[in-house]
Amino acid sequence: MITLNLSKVPLNTALKEIEKQTSMSVVYNTNDVDINRVISIKVSKESLTNVMGQLFKGTNISYSIVDKHIVLSAKKEVEQQKKTPIVATGTVTDAQGEPLIGVSILVKGTALPSNHAGQCTTPKSCDGRRYTNLGRSSCYCVGYQA
Numbered sequence: 001m002i003t004l005n006l007s008k009v010p011l012n013t014a015l016k017e018i019e020k021q022t023s024m025s026v027v028y029n030t031n032d033v034d035i036n037r038v039i040s041i042k043v044s045k046e047s048l049t050n051v052m053g054q055l056f057k058g059t060n061i062s063y064s065i066v067d068k069h070i071v072l073s074a075k076k077e078v079e080q081q082k083k084t085p086i087v088a089t090g091t092v093t094d095a096q097g098e099p100l101i102g103v104s105i106l107v108k109g110t111a112l113p114s115n116h117a118g119q120c121t122t123p124k125s126c127d128g129r130r131y132t133n134l135g136r137s138s139c140y141c142v143g144y145q146a
Contacts, residue, residue, distance in 0.1 A: 001045040011037045014055060018070070022048060028072035033061055 002021050006014055012035040015026045028035075043051055052063050052070070060075045092100045 002048060002051045003044050003046070004051065005042050007040045007042075008038055009040075011035050011039050011055065014039055014041060018048070018051065022070075024065070024068050024070050026070045026072065029074075032074040033072050 002018060004014060004017055006017070011033075015035065018024075019026055039055060041051070041054055043054065048065075048070070056063065056072075061072055062075045063073070064071050094100055
């Protein structure tokens with residue numbers, strides 16, 4: 001358990017104190033981690049997971065524990081992108097360019113549907129427009145029954 005009461009100190013100060021209290025060494029690339037970043041943290045008898053989460057919340061730094069080392073590293077850009085959904089809009093059409101009414105879009109491997117642009121009750125009120133929040137690493141399936 002870790003106890004820290006630090007106000008407006010360089011990150012390096014907190015890391016040294018964590019090393020003392022955990023008997024672990026903190027390892028990082030100086031190009032990835034700004035050890036001079038000013039931080040404030042007040043925790044009492046918290047787990048290493050909670051303390052590290054607080055220290056690096058909102059940053060691009062992640063950590064892992066390897067043997068008796070706390071390894072800090074920059075999150076890969078791909079990992080960051082996977083967490084950021086994109087919004088896709090469009091109209092699902094047939095070969096003649098006509099909107100397909102009743103199209104379903106699912107996340108591959110699940111039964112999770114995408115969002116509808118509106119509730120379709122009759123062919124006249126539904127124009128095939130769809131939108132969805134897409135996870136960057138997800139695969140989508142489009143289904144339609146004539």
